[in-house]
Amino acid sequence: MGGMATAAASCPVRTKLLLCAALGFALGVVATASLLVSSSASSYTAPLQGLFLPPSAAAANAVQGRQQPPASTRPPQQPEQGPAEPAMVRPAQLSEPPPVGISASASPPPPAAGASRGGGNSSIGVDADDEELMARAASAPREVPAGAASKVAFLFLVRGDLPMAPLWEKFFHGHRGRYSVYLHTDPAFNGSEPSETSAFYRRRIPSKEVKWGHVSMVEAERRLLAHALLDDHYNARFVLLSESHVPLFDFPTVHSYLVNSTQVYLESYDQPGATGRGRYKRxxxxxxxxxxxxxxxxxxxxxxxxxxxxxxxxxYFPVFRRFCRRNCYADEHYLPTFLNIRRPSAGANRSLTWVDWSRGGPHPARFTRMEVTVDFLRWLRGGTTCTYNGRTTDVCFLFARKFLPNSLTRFLRFAPKVMGFG
Incomplete structure (x- = not known):
């Protein structure tokens, strides 16, 4: 009995030891397995470690390396933007030397802000964008400064070269300070710049493409007017001319005729038929x-x-630009209509440019070298009568067109004898 009791008492102790050993063995196996799994899967579980335990420095770097490039190689962030806008073209500096060919060259840099305006050597420091240009020109003085000598602005609307430039040079020669010259050419024109003594030296304004019979013709005219208004506050009269124009009188006669006139010279008449009222757009x-x-x-x-x-x-012009299309010819209707609406009594209802429409067709007659004679020029100068400041006169046309380039030699020969210059 005593031995059995002793054995029974020792059983719980052995059982406990066995249980502890088994538990320790099981814990060791689990720990070892955990370490093996953790070691083999560390490269795949790095993104998850941050959710539970702070990742090691290497794991953190691995995560960053997959998310974005290093700062040294990462391109700088730029805001989203639409299509790039075209760069603003700035007008060339305009200087006024007096009077050989005319062309364009690269424009010099724009003048500094606040550049002088109103003198013969002034410059236009505005953008060539038409809306801004018109707004600036609209705020220019509307009268020549009191006591100042009035100037005539000659606005040449041309395609490229001015074939009659040598004749115009002789016309302008010796009259510096009494005129200004502005040229609107095709923007693709890149002829050479005339000499510094030329009346056309650096007188080209920023231009845009012009199409015959299109409203772009009026846009070019307004562009010329705007530059002339801004460039020189002494410009009192503004004459539009083409590359085929020639002067019929000497400069003093033309200048006096214009600056002393009580009216402007622009045709404005009501014409029935397809080429008049028929062009109106309802x-x-x-x-x-x-x-x-x-x-x-x-x-x-x-x-x-x-x-x-x-x-x-x-x-009015926005309406013409929008609706005067397809056989409308805004250049023949905008200014005449504008004058009729705004200042109907100011116009003489005639042009100072003689042209020959007697041969019919959409364009006036053209004249070659052999058609330019002394008798013809004398007839152009005084063969008709008109009214000037309320009096009858035979000086009605100061200019004429369309003369071909080969007629230049005849004009240069006859100008001193017939027209009083050269």
Whole structure:
């Protein structure tokens, strides 16, 4: 009995020891297995470690390396943006030397802000964008400064070279300070710049493409007016000319005729038929009505107040630009209609440019070298009568067109004898 009791008492102790050993063995196996699994899977579980335990430095770097490139190689972030806008073209500096060929060259840098305006050597420091240009020109003085000598602005709307430039050089020669010259050419024109003694030296303004019979013709005219208004506050009269124009009188006669006139010279008449009222577009109403519609030659002479009104026009021109298309010919109708609406009594209802429409067709007659004679020039100068400042005169046309380049030699020969210059 005593031995059995002793054995029974020792059983629980052995059982406990066995249980502890088994538990320790099981814990060792689990720990070893855990270490093996952790070691083999560490490269795949790194992203998950951060959710539970702080990752090691190496794991953190591995995560960063997969998310973004190092700062040294990462391109800088740039904001989202639409298509790039075209760079603004700035006008060339305009200087005024007096009077050989005309062309364009690279534009010099724009003048500093606040550049002088109103003198012969002034510059236009504005962007060539038409809207901004018109707004700036609309705020220019509308009158020549009191006591100042008035100047005539000669606005040449040309494609490229000016074939009659040698004749114009002789016309301008010796009259510095009494005229300004501005040229609107095809933007693709890249001829050479004339000499510094030329009346056309650096007189080209920023230009845009012009199409015959298109509203772009009027846009070019307004662009010329705007530059002339801004460039020189002494510009009192503004004459539009082409590459085929020639002067019929000497400069003093032309200057006096223009600056002393009480009217502007722009045709504005009501013409029935397809080439007059037939071009009116009903969608222009009610801003421009059929009763207000007028026609006339595009070759004008305007005074400074009317030129300022034209560049400031945000009522009628937008309507012409939108609706005067397809057989409308805005260059023959915009200014005549505008004058009829705004200042009907200011116009002489005639042009200072002689052209020959007697042969019919959409374009006037062209004249070659052999057709330029002394008798012909004398007839152009005094073969008709008209009214000037309320009096009858035979000096009605100061200019004529369309003369081909081969006629230049005849004009240079006859100008001293017939026209009083050269």
């Amino acid at each position: 969608r222009m109403s009610p801003v421009v009505t059929a009763d207000q519609w007028r026609k006339g030659s595009q070759w004008f002479d305007l005074d400074r107040p009317l030129a300022a009104d034209v560049v400031a026009d945000r009522v």
